[in-house]
Amino acid sequence: MRIGLIAMSGVRVRNPELAALGVTLPQFVDRGRVIASLPSLGLLTVAALTPADVEIGYREIDELPPEGDLEPFDLVGISSFSAQIDEAYTLADRYRAAGVPVVLGGIHVTMMPDEAARHADSIVLNGAEGAWPRLVEDFRAGRLKPRYDGKRSEVFEPPFYAKPRFDLLKGRPYNRITVQTSRGCPLNCEFCAASLRITSRFQQKPVERVVDEIRAAMTVTDNPFFELADDNTFINKKWGKRFLEAIRPLGIKWFTETDISVADDDALLDLLAESGCRQVLIGLESPSAEGLEGIDPHNWKRKRHDRYLAAIDSIQSRGISVNGCFIVGLDSDTPDIFTQVKEYVDKSGLLEVQITVLTPFPGTPLYHRLHREGRLLDERYWDRCTLFDVTYQPRNMTVEELEAGLRWLFAEIYNTGEFARRKRLYMEIAKRLPRKEATAMNRTGSG
Amino acid sequence: MIRSVNESRLRQLVSATTGVDVTRLDSGDDLVDALDLDSLGGLELLAYVEQQFDVIFDDRHLAAPPTLGCILDAIDDASGRDAP
Numbered sequence: 295m296r297i298g299l300i301a302m303s304g305v306r307v308r309n310p311e312l313a314a315l316g317v318t319l320p321q322f323v324d325r326g327r328v329i330a331s332l333p334s335l336g337l338l339t340v341a342a343l344t345p346a347d348v349e350i351g352y353r354e355i356d357e358l359p360p361e362g363d364l365e366p367f368d369l370v371g372i373s374s375f376s377a378q379i380d381e382a383y384t385l386a387d388r389y390r391a392a393g394v395p396v397v398l399g400g401i402h403v404t405m406m407p408d409e410a411a412r413h414a415d416s417i418v419l420n421g422a423e424g425a426w427p428r429l430v431e432d433f434r435a436g437r438l439k440p441r442y443d444g445k446r447s448e449v450f451e452p453p454f455y456a457k458p459r460f461d462l463l464k465g466r467p468y469n470r471i472t473v474q475t476s477r478g479c480p481l482n483c484e485f486c487a488a489s490l491r492i493t494s495r496f497q498q499k500p501v502e503r504v505v506d507e508i509r510a511a512m513t514v515t516d517n518p519f520f521e522l523a524d525d526n527t528f529i530n531k532k533w534g535k536r537f538l539e540a541i542r543p544l545g546i547k548w549f550t551e552t553d554i555s556v557a558d559d560d561a562l563l564d565l566l567a568e569s570g571c572r573q574v575l576i577g578l579e580s581p582s583a584e585g586l587e588g589i590d591p592h593n594w595k596r597k598r599h600d601r602y603l604a605a606i607d608s609i610q611s612r613g614i615s616v617n618g619c620f621i622v623g624l625d626s627d628t629p630d631i632f633t634q635v636k637e638y639v640d641k642s643g644l645l646e647v648q649i650t651v652l653t654p655f656p657g658t659p660l661y662h663r664l665h666r667e668g669r670l671l672d673e674r675y676w677d678r679c680t681l682f683d684v685t686y687q688p689r690n691m692t693v694e695e696l697e698a699g700l701r702w703l704f705a706e707i708y709n710t711g712e713f714a715r716r717k718r719l720y721m722e723i724a725k726r727l728p729r730k731e732a733t734a735m736n737r738t739g740s741g
Numbered sequence: 742m743i744r745s746v747n748e749s750r751l752r753q754l755v756s757a758t759t760g761v762d763v764t765r766l767d768s769g770d771d772l773v774d775a776l777d778l779d780s781l782g783g784l785e786l787l788a789y790v791e792q793q794f795d796v797i798f799d800d801r802h803l804a805a806p807p808t809l810g811c812i813l814d815a816i817d818d819a820s821g822r823d824a825p
Contacts (some may be wrong), residue, residue, distance in 0.1 A: 482802035487824050517777055547779050615781060714800035719783065721803075729789070 295435070298367035299341055300358070301334035302378035307682045312701055314504040320599065333463050335472040335523050336373045336400060336422065342456035343426040355381065364389060366367045369433055373400040376487070376655055378680035395438065397429065404492050405657025411440060417515070420444040420492040421477070423454040428692045446494040450475060450503060455597050470549070472523040475504050475537065479525035481553065481590045483577070484663070487655030488525045498530060501537045510542060519572075522550035524712040529600050538565035544573070551575040554598050557605030567612040573646065574609060575617040578602055581638030585626045591636040604732070606642050611644065615645035615720060615728045622703065623652040623696050625689040632699040639663050647707050650681035651700055652688075747816055751809060754793055758786060768810035778795070783807050796820055 305571035307313040307315065334352075335562060341350045351367060357380075370389050374382035379402050385395040390413075399418035403410040410417050416438050418425045425444035432438050445454050460471065481488070490496075512518045527550045528534040536557075541548075547570045555575055557563060566574075577594060580586050586596035606616050620635050638645050654661040656679075664670050669687040678685050688696050706712070746767075755763045759776050767773055773783040790796055790812060796819035805811045 519779060547782075572779055582751045613781070613785075710804045711800065714803040717784055717787075718800065718802045721791065724788040725792055726783075727785075738817045 295347075295369075295491075296351060296367045297344060297430075298353060298370040299334075299337040300353050300355060300370060300372045301337050302355045302372070302374040302382050302623045303332060303334065303487055304331055307376075307680050308678050309683050312682055312704065313696070317651040331471055332472055332521060333466070333468050334373060336359055337371065337459060338345075338458035338460060338462060339456060340371055340399075340422045340426050341459035341462055343422055344430055345427075345503060348430065349460065350459065350695055352459075355385065357625050358385070364392060364642050367394055368506075369395050369397065371397045371399065374402060375400065375407075376402040376676045379403075379406075379410075379676045386413040395433070399444075400485060401489070401491055403658065405487075405655070407441065412648075415438055418442045418444055420446050423456070424448040426741070428477065444492075447493060449493075449497055449498060450499040455509060456504070457507055458562060460507070460514050460540060463511075464514040468515070469517065470519050470521040471515055472521050473507050473524040473697065475499050475527055476524045476529070480621065481526065481594055482659075483579075483590045483595075484588070485652060485654070485658060485660040486525070487653075487658050490525055491657060496529060496660060498533055499534065501540050504537060505540050505544070506578050512544070512546070518546045520546055520548040524550055526552050528556045528562065529552075530551045531562055535565055538562070538569040542569040544570075547572050549573045549575070551577075553577065554595075556602070557608045560608075563609060563612055563614075563649075564611075568613055571614050573615045573617055575619060575648070577621075577731045578618045579621050580624060580626075581620070581631075581634045582626075584630065587623050587626060587630075589624075598702060601698060602679075603642055606644060610643065610645060610723060611726075617646040617648055618644040618652065620634060621652050622700060623684065623686075623688045627688065629689045629695050629699060632703045632706075635703060640709060643719055645716050645718075648662060649703055649707060651696065652686070653679055654686055655679055671735075706721075744813060744817060744821075748809070748813055751790065751794075751812060751816070753788075753798045754790065755809070757787065758789060763809070766809060768813070769808050772809065787812070790816070791819075794820075 315333050334622040337352060341352060344350060351365065372386055384396065386398060389396050395415040397416045397418060398410045400415065403417050404419045407417055407419060416429060418429065419438070421444040423445045425442035429438070429442050446455055450538045463471065466589060476496065476498050477489040478496040479488070479490045480496055482490060496723060508520065511520070549572060552574050579589055583596050583599040587593065589595055606618065609616050622624055622635065623633055635649065654664045656676065664686050671685055671687065671693070682700070684693050684696050687693060752756035752764050755772070761776050762811065765810065772778065773780065773787065787807060794816050796816055798815040798819055802811065802818065
């Protein structure tokens with residue numbers, strides 16, 4: 295039996311003016327290139343949950359012919375984010391028309407099960423743990439069910455846990471490998487469409503399992519740069535320190551996402567640097583405290599706004615760049631927000647910046663609220679859930695003002711001169727860092 | 742003459758810093774790719790070169806791909822700017 299697992303990936307801006315601008319701006323291109331070349335950890339986990347006697351074909355959507363005959367499989371599994379879901383449905387329809395049953399899964403499918411079910415023989419909701427093994431067994435027995443509910447907890451514990459099949463990536467040109475240390479995030483920001491939507495509570499993978507996975511992944515690549523596929527890696531600082539001490543000897547370079555409180559603990563930051571962390575992505579969201587009002591149910595981010603600048607400095611002074619993420623189009627934002635973000639970025643010394651537009655991913659609290667308020671521009675807009683396309687009516691500006699402001703901000707933040715300025719910032723930090731001995735280990739990694 | 746001295750010194754410096762022998766690397770090869778550096782590693786190397794050559798690269802050189810040739814151009818340019 296052969297199962298095909300097909301990954302959809304890439305950042306595809308729909309707004310033509312923004313797309314044209316984005317491809318010319320160096321730092322935007324850099325990050326886009328990184329995101330587009332990440333493997334699908336979800337499908338590698340599905341592969342691991344598949345019985346050993348089943349052959350797995352792991353494919354990226356770009357490897358498949360856009361029309362004509364498809365590679366033959368007995369069963370196909372497709373996982374997709376919202377922005378590529380229509381392409382996933384089209385592919386699913388092609389396979390089904392060719393007589394191949396299709397299973398759809400992923401966060402979007404979990405949020406929109408009825409829609410996804412129209413394009414699949416079966417759907418898997420939540421994680422594949424606890425669902426996929428049953429599905430394969432049922433398929434073999436000729437009794438595939440239309441829906442399987444995967445686990446929302448205990449996903450990193452036996453009998454549900456499985457080490458992802460990193461071996462399927464051997465020979466593939468990914469410049470980063472993804473490993474997950476946790477699912478979920480207690481901050482529960484209104485707009486978040488990450489793994490917290492398929493998890494009943496924050497789930498932490500034991501340190502030993504993470505190290506085992508990293509070691510396995512290191513065998514399939516000559517360039518071991520890792521991206522932790524977490525919503526928020528350092529919620530548990532105690533776990534975090536054990537994790538960093540455990541990976542320090544591995545000599546890897548890595549990136550992750552976390553929140554600003556990572557800077558509260560100097561010892562943790564020192565370990566972060568010593569263990570090879572090269573960048574942390576932090577959702578700063580707004581240059582003003584007012585902008586953070588109501589973003590998360592307990593106003594956790596708002597309460598920490600006055601620590602942002604000191605935290606960025608503390609992290610970056612250790613040679614770890616902060617990718618500060620801002621969202622424009624929040625309900626408190628006026629047309630002044632774009633200059634405010636630019637000024638804040640300049641003041642903060644951030645080495646990398648991610649600007650996105652508020653995006654109501656289906657199933658999120660933000661989606662439900664904007665839907666209630668009658669502010670979604672269309673009933674269905676999944677192909678524009680790119681983080682750069684406007685899909686709702688902003689509160690204090692027009693859609694056109696938000697789009698124009700985003701284009702202006704992109705041009706201001708990501709142009710060659712600004713990119714060089716941020717490089718200069720880092721170089722001055724680097725001159726103050728202790729020099730490391732040159733070894734093959736601290737040299738390797740592309741990120 | 743100065744450029745060839747600088748080139749020889751730069752190649753030795755990069756080799757010693759990264760642990761990779763770059764004496765035969767083409768001057769047009771991107772060092773980040775050739776040496777498997779991450780993006781920050783590339784900047785760290787440039788920072789070290791600045792310190793060792795006692796120069797500050799112009800922003801337009803930072804925007805260029807980090808090849809040995811571009812770094813030498815940056816050193817030439819910075820040295821020329823800083824020359825009495």
